Amino acid sequence: MSVITGLGVVAPNGVGVKEFWAATLTGRSGIGELDRFDTSGQSARLAALVRDIDPAEHLPGRLLPQTDVSTRLALVAAQSAIEDADLDTAAMTDYDMGVVTANASGGFEFTHREFRKLWSQGSQHVSAYESFAWFYAVNTGQISIRHGMRGPSCALVAEQAGGLDALGQARRSIRAGVPLMVTGGVDSAFDPWGWVSHLSSGRVSADPDPDTAYRPFDTGASGYVPGEGGALCILEDARSADDRGARVYGELAGYAATFDPAPDSGRPPGLRRAAELALADAGIAAGEVDVVFADAAGVPELDRSEAEALREVFGVRGVPVTAPKALTGRLFSGGGVLDVVSALMSIQDQVIPPTFGTGTVPAEYGIDVVLGEPREARVSTALVLARGRWGFNAAVVIRSSPNGS
Structure with a gap:
């Protein structure tokens, strides 16, 4: 049996489980004007951004120049989930811990910034970290490196469905004998190119009102609002979780x-x-x-x-x-x-x-x-x-x- 023992949340309407859940029950929205660059002339100008966190306060300084926005958020979520599960990863066997994350966009903002350097300044100005910071598997890799997790790990790409697929793959690893997995999904793609990619779907709402732009199942539904962030979970074998006296949120049953x-x-x-x-x-x-x-x-x-x-x-x-x-x-x-x-x-x-x-x-x-x-x-x-x-x-x-x- 696979159980969830830790949660890490970086959502547009709340960082951390407590803040996110309070916002979810009271209706505090994270949707607002997309202000990271000039969106004038675009068909839509609303997005849901993670604003209530400074990754520099949570991550070692050496990681910041290596990572895209999405990876920084994933690292924060992973750390939060590990702390929530009351895990001492340094005391655990490295091959008993694996990482499965989903990512739909890769390091969009990072790689486009380096492309601009390549075209305008030349190849000598491109960051060496571009070699991996763009990659869909980078969140899995950075989490596993930071926390010494050498068990079975992978990355999945299935857009909105990917995060649930990551949970399913992590459960397979638990059933194969790995005691603990970090799993879930985090995404961000909000630079000018990323925004054009969002709009190219034809499904982004052009409604300028944050209160009505995204109304699923409503008679006036006109599309969705893209957002960034997500969540990571600690998934454990139930017997192992019980042995260490872990608090269990629930079971991943199907x-x-x-x-x-x-x-x-x-x-x-x-x-x-x-x-x-x-x-x-x-x-x-x-x-x-x-x-x-x-x-x-x-x-x-x-x-x-x-x-x-x-x-x-x-x-x-x-x-x-x-x-x-x-x-x-x-x-x-x-x-x-x-x-x-x-x-x-x-x-x-x-x-x-x-x-x-x-x-x-x-x-x-x-x-x-x-x-x-x-x-x-x-x-x-x-x-x-x-x-x-x-x-x-x-x-x-x-x-x-x-x-x-």
Whole structure:
């Protein structure tokens, strides 16, 4: 059995689990004007940025010139998760600890800065750290180096679904005999080129109002707001966690991933199948799920498709559905894992956070979206869904710890 014993959060609306969860319940949003560069003339100007942290206060000075924004945030999240789990990594066997992270963008800001130097000043001005700072696996590498973790490690690239895929891969390593894994996802791509990449999807909301720009499942949904940050978890073998007296947030009970068929195939998207496979992997029926943390794209056709999948699995209004990411924007590899943190907090506090910003859900969706304010409820099992562009789907089942710790 794989259990989660530590959480590290770097979200646009709160750094640390306590701050993030308080923001999630009270509706404090991290969405605002994108002010890291001039966005005048662009079709959209809102983003969800991590502002409440200075990496220089958390990381050794030698790491700062080596790392992109996303890697600095990942290192902070990893350190927070390790401290939250009360781990003394120096006292552990290095090959008993591994790292699996997801990353959708790589070191976007870092590499584009070095490209500008190459073109305008010449190759002698390009940082030697460019050789790895751009790479999708750099977060995994830097975390493993800093904390002496030499167990099985890898990086996954599946856009928004990637963070859940990282959890699934980490669980495979636990089942293969590795006692502990650091796992999750963190992303950032907010330089001028990164912003153009975001906008090229055609799914970014052009609404200039931070309160209404991202309204998943709403009748007025017009796209999403991109964000940065995410979360990392400490995933442990339950027996090892028990041996060291660890506090357990919950169990990673089920996981599945699917891929959508070709657009013209006439076959349905794979999200429903991912949900059903994750439930089967956990050994539970749909009726045992207390809440679904939805992918919640905020794009009408995608919202409609997800609502259909939820109706097919749970029945009409068969389970409460929520999307706290309306306060953080879509964080790509970090989004699904941040929802896992929310699911664990829901289980801990027996409350479902609402989908702030969403007001009216089309009746034909047939889903019970939690709106307006937190809903007190019995929560012991949660399903978390994520979809990435180009067909990635992932689902995980989170449930309360069997021993109640």
